[in-house]
Amino acid sequence: MHTDVTYSNIDQIFTLSGLRSDHWRELLAVARKWSSEKASVDQVKRVFDQLRAIEMLHAYPGAQLIEALAAYIETDQKEAFNALVGRISFSILARYYKEDPHEWEVLPHAEKDIDRNTSSTTTADRPYFEVLVVAPDNGDLINRNIRLMRSQRQKEDEFIYEPLVVNNFQDAFCAIAVNSNICAVAIFDGFDFASHQPVPQLERMMSDLNIHEDDDHLALQLATTLSAHRPELDIYLMSDQRPQNIASDPRSICIRRVLYAVEEPIELHLAILEGVRVRYETPFFDNLKRYAQRPVSTFHALPIARGKSVFHSDWIRDMGQFYGRNLFLAESSATTGGLDSLLEPTGNIKRAQEKAARAFGADHCYFITNGTSTSNKIVLMAVAQPSDIIIVDRNCHKSHHYGAVLGGLLPYYVEAFPMKEYSMYGAVPLRTIKQALLSLKAEGKLDRVRVVDLTNCTFDGHVYNTRRVMEECLAIKPDLVFLWDEAWFGFAHWSPFLRPRTAMGAASNIEAWLDDPASITAYEQQQEALGEQPNDEALLNTRLIPDPRKVKLRVYQTNSTHKSMSAIRQGSMILVKDVDFYGIEPQLHEAVFTHSTTSPNQQLIASMDVARRQMELEGYGLVSNSIQMALDIRNQINKHPLISKYFRVLGADEMIPSEFRSSGFEDFLAQGINWSDAVLAIRDDEFFLDPTRITLICGTAGFDGTQFKSLLADKYEIQVNKTSRNSVLLQTNINNTRSDVAQLVHVLLEIVTELGKKLSHLGEDGKKSFNERVYSLMSDVPDLPNFSYFHETYRNDVAGVAVEGNIRDAFFKSWSPENCEYVGLFSDECDRRLQDGPPMVSAKLVIPYPPGFPILVPGQVISKETISFMRKLDVKEVHGYEANRGLQLLKLSSSDTP
Incomplete structure (x- = not known):
């Protein structure tokens, strides 16, 4: 060992x-x-x-x-x-x-x-946390203060805490970085900056995070540094020199309370407990628990409420036994008598949403019980009107395309970079987005562009440099609205390394930059360098700075809370940071009314309330653990002598082209790479790979993605996320344990061992057949089709380069059978029309699973590349396509054909 x-x-x-x-x-x-x-x-x-x-x-x-x-x-x-x-x-x-x-x-x-407690009885019924105490190294005085802190604790306290003492800035930062049990920090004046511990990489880490000694006020500097790294912490500053002056310093905004250090220690003790209690409180869930214990008679249309129809039944009482009594006691369709309405919250749901907004760094939050598919449609309906143009990733989730259909919006599709060898797309390069805006500007359409709509992070883990995208787009059009679909990325707020790449994290950083007078100077210097009328090429090649005086910061982030936090399925949140919010709030409410059920699930709302509580109090540690497990999986697979012969996990160098990695970051496992390098990549690179998303290549073992996913599920009880032609996507989250990691590695070892034995007995013909299978999966892969163009029937500007499409008209035209025809995918008619016309125009959104993105949308002209791709697909599930009938097309009038 x-x-x-x-x-x-x-x-x-x-x-x-x-x-x-x-x-x-x-x-x-x-x-x-x-x-x-x-x-x-x-x-x-x-x-x-x-x-x-x-x-x-x-x-x-x-x-x-x-x-x-x-x-x-x-x-x-x-x-x-x-x-x-x-x-x-x-x-x-x-x-x-x-x-x-x-x-x-x-x-x-x-x-x-x-003396850990005034009672020696167990503390198992009370949550435990630690309080970081940062104080000067004068042993007797500190020991006395710690004894005084401990002496305040009572067995009636809701929580139990233990102090952790350090005497310098650097150790304090290391403590909150490493120790996820810390929920509060008490800072006393007079401590040192430098650590005396043997931590050779500490200086580099702090340099990368721009942490250096500031003689002005070290306590305030420490408070702001700790808050920036872990904003959920309660910070208390104990000063014996005019604490009122400290409290009036703008930097003290991150401090929960400033106390006079020589006052009764009971104040600090009570403040610490109260701070944790505020985060622990779940207004809706707490109220629902109380409601479930009340003797309520129901005369509303929800027979399942209180559970009498279940537990008194001879035929369905097993459902009650399976789910438990509280599920039914906590059900109601009432919005009075102590409950609240999700559609018009005024009480505990409103407070729960306010707590979630604060926790995620947003100004406002909405709980949505129909999933992020609905959240995306709500935002698009609220911020854009019919005939508005939205710049949208063609490979985004289908809810964005359907949102355009329902709202009469005109999508201008931008393409993500392809990864042909893995049959998947990455994310949309910033240059492509800027080119779309500049082209629309050249054609006089910029005023009609309302939204930039992107997925962050993508299914496969590509994370945008959200701040850079928004700043450069705002430099071209300063009032753009941004919708970031972060269905899979909600957990990232609780990682200080990933938080800046979330929509809310980036928006907060831009907000601070806009308030800094230096931002105007930076803008004016760039304008002088660019000249009065810079051409598009100059703008495309420049890291654009927006005019702070004109920018209207309008950012919306949708989270599938259930996808990365402890919420019940379909729990979603809309997070808002919009300077025009109060002007648009009536529209947002109306959009919520339009798309949300009037009978939301009480348990689902409660689970989002609880998920927020968990992430505020232990999310930092849970997310750190999930990242660590992901790194361990990568290491175990790629460095195992047997497993790595047939399987491998793709690194950033294979998932992200080098031109989008200016830092030179290659992979988490690359020789000599550490988290200092990752910090630089997160800050500077155009795209970064979410470490918790693991693309496992299985084609080299002779399995296509669907086949391998089924094998893992059916034989080994291992469930994975999604598949591609030759890979499966694994994702670690806060639910995983190291036992899960061990089981995965053990199963892969078992599979490769059996495969090795099988190949050794196949003979030359069998090995040849296996190699041909691997070649088919890994090398003979179809080209990924880009979006072609909208047929002129479904666009207004036939001559222009920047052409948005009327997807709504095409979508609803297909509802009349007389407007449609079918052409077989493999038919001679299909080939003839590709060559000679008339053009084939899709009537449907066609979405193969995998890869899970639309390869056709209503009104799109079907290209030869799309047909070639569909003919090579070997998946069973293709939404919008009926194999027995063929491609559903929109008929064109004689005036629409050549």
């Missing part, structure tokens, strides 16, 4: 946090060897000292237990050291230290109370 605990970089926080228990088990392994004389005391000291440097960032095991271990080493007490290391490592793994105060004692269940 490998026993040397190696910390390559303190900034690899996902590894340090996620593998903490492993490091303790490794210390235990070398301790056992020490006991049996198979390891020296120097080996034990080396591993212990490395672990000790990290454990100072956690409240448990704490100084008392760490010093006891050090003493056991110095006095050669091998068995005592072994026993204590074993107990600590298991307590961390099983989280016993959060429940049993005796776990904090050197001798468990000793009579001496460690």
